[in-house]
Amino acid sequence: MTDDFRVKDVLSLCVDWTSIASTRASVDQFVDAVDGGSDLFEDRRSAKRKPAMIDVIAVPLDAERKPCGDAFLALTRNISHGGIAILCTEATKAPYLLLRLEMARYRCLQAVVRVIRSRSFYQFTEVSACFALSEEEQQTSSKPKKAKASGARAAKAPSGRRKVKRAVASKPSRAV
């Protein structure tokens, strides 16, 4: 009998653990490079969602951003500058996920996302999440929120981009 490897262990090795947080610039660059086709979702969101099917390695993280479960494979449904929706076969209750998205031809994004909503979608689980970016974390420096919000409230949850705008708007008053 041979001693074999587990795919979940291999997935975990594929993640670059030296720098798990991503920046606004790297997320924007990646999302801009995604070819979402011409029919972007018609909605009133500030960040337009692009339908996209990209392979994702996901690692569940706890509130302190430490791995709290086995890595698994997922597929994106859509992506925007603010967040992402993924489909997977695993049900996860982790408040954060570390995602490694790899498009064809070596374009890659590794980012931590905060789970907003997790729901059944046919035989899959659809996880909606917003990017938790390093600079925005420093600006807000608030405690991690619980992934309780659902439905319409979740859709209105402040996205990364809105936080940036708010931070920029509040700058002059702080300076005064």
Added chain:
Amino acid sequence: MGTPTMDPSSIDWAGLRAEGLSGFSLSVMPPTLSLPALPHAVTVFLQRSADESVPLEDLARIVETDAGLTVELLKRVNSASSGISVRVKSISQALALLGRRPTRMFLTTIGTEAAIRARKSKLINQNSFWNVCLQRALFAREVARLLKTDVDAAFAGGLLQDFLLPILSNELFDIYLEFVGQGNTAPEALAQFEQAKFEWDHAMAGACLAFQWNLPDELVCCLLYHHAGLRMLSHPKLGRSPVAAVALAAMIPDPLHTHHGMEQLVKLEKIWPDFNLEILAAAVDLQQEQAAIGVRNDFPLSRRVKSLRGERQQASAEATASAMPESKERRPIAQRAS
């Protein structure tokens, strides 16, 4: 739980190749770029041997038109590694003993190497380059054995994965020189750099040319996905195929690009008990020595593994030492006196 073992013959190689190369053709490359050509006998052999109804005698006659190929094939079939006890004197006998597929793979590798060696490269020393290619090919074959997949395809893929690099780096010398100057240590950095500069990379170009040369689809896929890294092991279709073996072999650094791929292989050891880097490296070095291609191997794989282990042990010892509270004994004498 590991990935289920998949018979390579059940994989839709043509579909995977078409999907991987979709939207890419060699016409996007600079028109001044002069690409190599396979020896005529190899091209004809690959075309005719794809048809199973063509008799072996006809195929033997094609090989016999090229003296170099004839000698190489007879050398191969009479070598100890083929495990044949009788002395083979004719090409038709060699074809019958080796089989069509292994012969196709063998002639492909011999022909391609000859085509590339015939050209000069300003940036890459061809002897060192083919030495590393052979090292990767032997490593890919050993990994293919562990994965219980096609060892011949893994060897050919390992040998030819970067076959276009000497020519590309010669013809687009200034651009590749810029890459060498960057000193990027990620294994996929070269392909990323090429994508940024040209919107194609050597893996795509090599696979596309191999497809034009009528090379087998599984070999084209090996070339196309050789920079996929460890992730290829998790691929539902290719995780147990020669493509995965070649992707692991591609993590061995080459003269053009020094990267930390070996460190990732060391990590793989921890999650795959059968994958013992020292045993694999010893097997590769022994076979490389036996292959005796006439060039001294200055970088045996075992030495690379040992030096990597030494570095890691030193780093962990230093980390332990710095974590220890500073005792009197460890303080310099002058400090103790004060």
